[in-house]
Amino acid sequence: MTGASNARRQPRPLTELSDVHDFLEEIRLRPGMWLRGDSLQHLDSMLIGYRAAMAVHGVEEDFAFWSPGTQGPFAEWLWRRLGRHSSLGWAVEIEREAREAGVPAVELFFRLWDEYRRGAPGAPVK
Template identity: 65%
Template sequence: MPPDERRRAPRHASEIRNVYELLDEVRLRPGMWVHGSSLLHLDSMLMGYRIALNPYGAYEDWPFWNPGSQGSFAEWLWQRLGRHSSLGWAAEIERQAQAAGQEAMELFFSLFDEYRTEREHAAR
C-alpha cells in the first residue's frame, strides 16, 4: 500500500468489497480488527470471511485458504523462505518476526505486499 493510502480515512465495513480491501483496513488499524495484532487471529478472521461467502455463491480471488495450491500465499511463502512449515503461514511469520525483533503484523504486510507485487507481474 502506498504511504498516502495509510493516511486515508478508514472505510465502514459495508464499503469493503473483497479480501484485499479488508486487509487494507486491517493495515490501517490492526488493533481494531485483530485481537492482540495476532496473525493467528487474522488467519481465523480470514477463514471466517471466506466461509461466509460460500452460502452466497460469491467467488473471490482467495490467496489464503488453498493448501498446496500453486498461487496461494502459503506456497509462495514456503518458496521464499526455502522451506515448508506445517504450522501455517501465520505461525511461521510470527516466529520469523519474533526472531527478528519485528512486529508480526508489520512483517506480514511486508511479505503480503511482495507476494501481491509478484502475482501482478506474473499476470501481465
C-alpha cells in the same frame, strides 16, 4: 503541521469494501482494532471465516489464503520464499520470523503480503 502528506486515510464502513484486499487494507490501517494482541493467528482465523462466508453465499473472488484442502497460494509462495514448508500455517511462521527479526508480526505480514502481490504469478494486483 498538517499537510496532505501527513493525512491518514480514514477507515471505511464494511459496506464499502469490495473484496479481501480492501478488508486487509482496513486491517493495515488499524491492526489493533481488528487483531487482539496483533496476532496473525487471529487474522488467519478471520480470513478462514471470510472464505467460509464466500462459500456459503456463493461469492467468487480471488482468495490467496485458504480453501478446503489447501493452505492457499499465499502460503505456497511463502514456503518458497522462506525455503521451507510448515504444516503450522503461514500465520505461525510469519510470527516466528518476526520474533527472530525483532519486528512486529503484523508489519512483517504486510511487507510479505505486498511482496506477494507485486510478484507472485497469478497474484491479483489491486
